[in-house]
């Protein structure tokens with residue numbers, strides 16, 4: 073398991089990904105700073121209007137000759153306000169554009185890197201991973217980091233700047249009043265952070281309850297028939313009600329607690345404002361500060377509370393962004409398989425050999441001493457009970473896993489000296505669990521050879537007995553296969569994968585015969601398609617049907633990872649060993 077990264081290491085990785093977009097991002101963040109300076113200065117400018125009015129009115133009251141409301145001064149202040157307001161709006165727009173653009177491009181780069189990484193990871197990595205986990209890494213984690221950069225980063229920077237700039241502005245007005253606010257601030261911070269800390273686990277429980285509720289509903293629907301048949305409706309109802317109740321309870325507590333933050337911090341703020349206003353009025357009367365400054369100061373008290381509330385809420389988002397970054401970058405740091413830069417391999421197949429091959433998925437050995445010799449064009453049937461190692465044998469041939477000892481050779485050349493591309497290009501796969509992707513039938517058929525012409529595709533489909541079926545579809549070869557491939561039957565899918573193998577025309581074929589029961593007509597179609605695809609081709613067949621076994625040039629009988637018997641059908645039957653037992657048992661069933 074790779075080591076978790078520290079916060080600093082995550083930031084270093086992120087900085088690396090930002091390389092082409094750093095200037096944009098930093099300019100965007102600089103503009104956030106400009107916005108905060110303006111935000112801090114605006115109340116003081118507004119206060120200047122009040123101060124000017126107060127001055128003019130006082131002079132008029134005193135009967136000073138020529139005293140009047142100096143509209144020109146007020147208009148000048150208003151124009152100044154308009155100017156800074158325009159700068160603020162422009163900064164906001166430009167910074168939003170720059171941040172979004174740089175962050176989305178960075179996320180695109182990260183997603184690209186993940187996609188490339190997936191292709192460079194050893195197959196064994198995927199054994200230990202849930203597909204869902206990988207998907208969530210690509211989608212959710214990247215999204216969380218993106219949101220964190222887009223919103224959280226600018227909000228955190230904004231909040232810190234507001235705090236600093238507003239503090240400076242308050243100090244310039246009156247130090248004692250600033251101190252009074254600073255006494256109240258820790259109380260507000262404690263309330264905010266305390267409530268968030270208490271409510272967060274409840275929000276987590278609410279999320280968990282929601283997941284439980286969804287799982288319960290999902291099960292209720294998917295297992296509806298079983299629930300009814302086994303008369304478990306009451307139990308199912310109980311489970312649903314419990315999950316529902318748990319969700320209500322945690323949701324109520326979480327919302328109630330977080331809802332208390334606003335009123336309680338406001339209460340402390342109002343008390344502070346009361347005290348500051350009282351002291352401030354005395355200062356105004358004493359002529360230490362102006363009325364406009366007092367007005368601005370009271371605005372600042374509200375403004376300085378904002379960052380504290382924001383930071384308390386953002387702390388959770390920062391944490392989850394850090395976890396997401398950690399998962400992403402730990403994944404991107406994983407060891408990759410190094411491809412071999414060997415001589416290209418373009419010769420026709422003459423021989424395939426397993427020489428004293430040892431292998432185990434973990435510490436436990438599975439194969440201890442596997443020896444096979446195959447001549448070009450032969451059909452090799454691999455038989456054995458479930459878990460005997462049949463699939464493993466073909467996985468080793470494709471070099472999905474590295475062997476622990478011995479060698480696998482093609483034409484006498486160790487496959488470890490070939491590049492993955494050259495090696496895997498030799499093979500065609502027809503597996504039980506036919507894999508098709510969301511695209512047209514033609515694209516699916518051309519998967520192994522993109523340059524294949526339409527006529528070659530049609531020829532392949534004809535040989536695989538699936539052309540007529542494709543013709544019955546409304547769009548023929550351009551018909552779309554949906555995401556799960558559920559709009560075609562299992563048997564047809566298999567015929568399509570056989571056609572795909574025929575179109576690729578590989579030198580070696582690996583065929584995992586279907587065990588799922590298909591109707592006799594389809595079985596015949598499948599059988600003859602398989603015969604065609606195996607004809608004159610070196611083929612490894614994980615065999616389940618007697619016909620393949622009988623006609624194979626070599627039958628390998630596997631047990632507990634090793635080959636316990638090998639030979640032709642007749643020879644093995646005559647021997648009366650494991651194969652004979654297996655064959656007779658199957659024959660009795662047929």
Ligand SMILES: Nc1ncnc2c1ncn2[C@@H]1O[C@H](COP(=O)(O)OP(=O)(O)OP(=O)(O)O)[C@@H](O)[C@H]1O
Pocket residue numbers: 199433434438456457458459460461462463464465
């Ligand atoms: N990726 C893996 N990681 C760990 N163990 C594995 C892995 N794949 C297979 N095994 C184990 O190796 C042994 C051989 O498995 P393999 O799939 O090769 O058998 P098989 O003969 O093809 O079985 P089946 O007919 O059921 O497909 C089994 O004990 C299996 O549990």
